Amino acid sequence: MTTTRGLEGVVATTSTISSIKDDVLTYRGYSIQDLAERSTFEEVVYLLWNGELPTTEQLCSFKRTLAENARVPDELFTFMKKYPLDYVHPMAVLRSAVSNLGIYDPDAERMDKQSNKDKAVRIQAKIATLVAGFSRIRKGLEPVPPNESLGFAANFLYMLKGCTPTEVAAEMFDKALILHADHELNASTFTARVCVATLSDMYSGITSAIGALKGPLHGGANEQVMHMLEKIGSIEWVDDYILNALENKKKIMGFGHRVYKNGDPRARILKTMAKKISGLQGDGKLYDMSVKIENLIKEKKGLLPNTDFYSATLYHELGIDHDLFTPVFAISRTSGWAAHIMEQYNDNRLIRPRAEYNGARLRKVAPIDQR
Numbered sequence: 001m002t003t004t005r006g007l008e009g010v011v012a013t014t015s016t017i018s019s020i021k022d023d024v025l026t027y028r029g030y031s032i033q034d035l036a037e038r039s040t041f042e043e044v045v046y047l048l049w050n051g052e053l054p055t056t057e058q059l060c061s062f063k064r065t066l067a068e069n070a071r072v073p074d075e076l077f078t079f080m081k082k083y084p085l086d087y088v089h090p091m092a093v094l095r096s097a098v099s100n101l102g103i104y105d106p107d108a109e110r111m112d113k114q115s116n117k118d119k120a121v122r123i124q125a126k127i128a129t130l131v132a133g134f135s136r137i138r139k140g141l142e143p144v145p146p147n148e149s150l151g152f153a154a155n156f157l158y159m160l161k162g163c164t165p166t167e168v169a170a171e172m173f174d175k176a177l178i179l180h181a182d183h184e185l186n187a188s189t190f191t192a193r194v195c196v197a198t199l200s201d202m203y204s205g206i207t208s209a210i211g212a213l214k215g216p217l218h219g220g221a222n223e224q225v226m227h228m229l230e231k232i233g234s235i236e237w238v239d240d241y242i243l244n245a246l247e248n249k250k251k252i253m254g255f256g257h258r259v260y261k262n263g264d265p266r267a268r269i270l271k272t273m274a275k276k277i278s279g280l281q282g283d284g285k286l287y288d289m290s291v292k293i294e295n296l297i298k299e300k301k302g303l304l305p306n307t308d309f310y311s312a313t314l315y316h317e318l319g320i321d322h323d324l325f326t327p328v329f330a331i332s333r334t335s336g337w338a339a340h341i342m343e344q345y346n347d348n349r350l351i352r353p354r355a356e357y358n359g360a361r362l363r364k365v366a367p368i369d370q371r
C-alpha cells in the first residue's frame with residue numbers, strides 16, 4: 001500500500017462541476033472572472049446545478065423559487081434564542097440549524113432527482129435567513145423576514161442589518177458569493193461527497209460539509225485573518241508580527257494553498273474589490289496593512305494569499321461581523337456542495353479508502369490485574 005499525507009495529488013473522483021487547471025478556476029467551463037463580471041450569484045447557482053446558464057425566463061423563475069423558499073420554520077429561531085448566546089460560535093449554530101432544517105422537511109428522506117433538487121433550493125434559500133437571523137437574535141433583535149423583491153445577495157444584507165444595502169454593497173457581496181461558490185474537491189466538498197456516498201440524505205451531506213468548512217485550515221481562515229489584522233493593529237507593526245510568526249513557524253492565515261502554487265485567482269479579484277470598497281467607505285487601513293503583509297510573506301516565504309485573505313477586509317468593510325465571515329462562506333459554498341451531492345448521487349459508489357496500519361503488533365489481552 002502507498003499512502004499520501006493529506007491525500008495530496010490524489011484524484012478521487014471525476015466531476016463536471018468546477019475545474020482548477022493552470023491556476024484558472026472555472027465553473028462548468030466559465031472562468032470565475034467572467035462569471036463575476038457578467039452574472040449574478042443566482043445565475044451561478046443555476047449553472048452549477050443545471051450545467052448551463054439560465055435564460056431570462058429560467059432565471060426569473062429560479063429567483064422566484066429561491067425567494068419563496070427563504071423563510072425558515074419559527075422553531076429554528078426559537079431554538080437559537082435558547083442557545084448560550086454569550087459564547088456559541090455562529091458556525092456551530094449553522095451546523096445545528098441546517099441539521100434541524102432537515103427535521104422540518106417532510107421530503108428529507110426522499111432520494112429521487114427532483115426531490116434532491118428541491119431540497120437544494122430549500123437549503124440554499126434558507127441558509128442565508130438562518131445566518132442573518134442568528135446574527136440578530138444574539139444582539140437581542142428579532143430576525144428580519146426575507147424581502148422577496150431583493151436579489152439573494154441584497155436580501156442577505158437586508159436581513160442582516162434591517163435596511164436595504166447600497167447598490168455597491170449588494171454588488172460586491174454578490175461577486176464574493178460567486179467567487180466562493182465552488183472549488184473542485186476541497187475538504188468540505190469532499191466531506192459532503194463521502195457522507196452522501198453512503199446514500200445518506202442531502203441535509204446530512206451539507207451539515208457534514210459545514211463542519212469541515214469551519215476549521216481554520218479551510219473556510220475558518222477568513223475569520224482568523226481578521227483576528228490577525230486586529231492583533232497587528234497598525235501598518236507599522238506588520239513587520240514585527242509577521243517576521244516573529246514566521247520565525248516561530250506559525251501559519252499565517254489566508255496564505256498558501258494545497259492546489260494553487262502561483263496564487264489563487266479569487267484572491268486577485270477580491271484584492272481589487274477590497275481596495276475599491278476601502279476607498280469608498282473605509283479608511284483603507286486594513287487594506288494597506290493587508291498589502292504590506294502580502295508583500296512581506298511573498299518576499300520571505302514565497303507564499304501567496306488565498307481566497308480567505310482579502311475577503312476578510314471586504315467583509316469587514318461591508319459591515320459583516322467577523323465571526324460571520326465563515327458562515328457567509330458557507331452560504332455561498334452550499335451551492336457547490338449541493339451540486340457535488342447531486343453529482344455523487346447520479347453515479348454513486350461508496351467512498352471507502354484504506355489505511356496502512358502502523359500500530360502495535362497482534363497481542364493478547366492480559367487480565368486487568370496484570371496490566
Ligand SMILES: CC(=O)SCCNC(=O)CCNC(=O)[C@H](O)C(C)(C)COP(=O)(O)OP(=O)(O)OC[C@H]1O[C@@H](n2cnc3c(N)ncnc32)[C@H](O)[C@@H]1OP(=O)(O)O
Pocket residue numbers: 006216217218219221250251252253254255256257258259301303306307308
Ligand atoms: C478556502 C480555503 O480553504 S483556502 C485555505 C485556507 N487556509 C489557510 O489560509 C490556513 C493557512 N494555510 C495553510 O495552513 C496551508 O497553506 C493549507 C492548509 C491551506 C495548505 O496546506 P498544505 O498543502 O498541506 O501545505 P503544508 O501545510 O504542508 O505547507 C507546506 C509548507 O509551507 C508552509 N506553509 C503553508 N502555508 C503556510 C502559511 N499560511 N503560513 C506559513 N507557512 C505556511 C508550511 O509550514 C510548510 O513548510 P515546511 O515545508 O517548511 O514545513
Ligand SMILES: O=C([O-])CC(=O)C(=O)O
Pocket residue numbers: 182183185186187218258259306307
Ligand atoms: O480548494 C481548497 O482546498 C480550499 C479552497 O480554496 C476552497 O475550498 O475554496
